[in-house]
Amino acid sequence: xxxxxxxxxxxxxxxxxxxxxxxxxxxxxxxxFSELPEYQCLxxxxxxxxxxxxxxxxxxxxxxFSSALRxxxxxxxxxxxxxxxxxxxxYRGKGLTHKMAGRLMLEYVIRNRLFGRVWFSNIAGVVSxxxxxxxxxxxxxxxxxxxxxxxxxxxxxxxxxxxxxxxVHIGDxxxxxxxxxxxxxxAKGNMWEKASNDARYLHRDEGLNTFYLDWMDLDDGDEMIQxxxxxxxxxxxxxxx
Numbered sequence: 001x002x003x004x005x006x007x008x009x010x011x012x013x014x015x016x017x018x019x020x021x022x023x024x025x026x027x028x029x030x031x032x033f034s035e036l037p038e039y040q041c042l043x044x045x046x047x048x049x050x051x052x053x054x055x056x057x058x059x060x061x062x063x064x065f066s067s068a069l070r071x072x073x074x075x076x077x078x079x080x081x082x083x084x085x086x087x088x089x090x091y092r093g094k095g096l097t098h099k100m101a102g103r104l105m106l107e108y109v110i111r112n113r114l115f116g117r118v119w120f121s122n123i124a125g126v127v128s129x130x131x132x133x134x135x136x137x138x139x140x141x142x143x144x145x146x147x148x149x150x151x152x153x154x155x156x157x158x159x160x161x162x163x164x165x166x167x168v169h170i171g172d173x174x175x176x177x178x179x180x181x182x183x184x185x186x187a188k189g190n191m192w193e194k195a196s197n198d199a200r201y202l203h204r205d206e207g208l209n210t211f212y213l214d215w216m217d218l219d220d221g222d223e224m225i226q227x228x229x230x231x232x233x234x235x236x237x238x239x240x241x
Contacts, residue, residue: 140228188221
């Protein structure tokens, strides 16, 4: 099993290679979703100009990927939007999700902000995902340790809502509840919808489950946007803390 990191793919892929790469990603996506979402790196016309992506290979076969987007907020400052990760069912249970996401974030900060912070956004209706982000990264709002957003948090969240909904699969008709950082009913009736009592998507920490379920109504299709930061020191703290 090999995991590769890609940045600036849009500058390096010819048309034939681009289409072959997308087909490999879509084959994994087809095994993960009841209906393949036509967005981000799964879109047939994806040009990879915004993308940072890690890909897991078994030989030459793509068996998983974690994809993020490099975006610009309303202040003109860069941030990384996390969030589209898929693993082929035959390769689950091997920790690939954490390995690919961790590799993406670590290599991105090393290449782009070695002595600084990377600001990020994350959208999910999976409580375990929200809890892990809030627990392990820095300045994450909403999270139990960060109950009020800063102006930078608001700038990134508002930019996602106003400028990038098509890139993050949020419909224009969905209300953005800025007080709770929740897109109301954004997953209603689609492949992202999760039930609040489905144990597969809950965290082992009951307190974290209660926290996030108090902020959003999963049974009505809500999804939360989290905004925070991380640095090389975040990973060092995680490894040696």
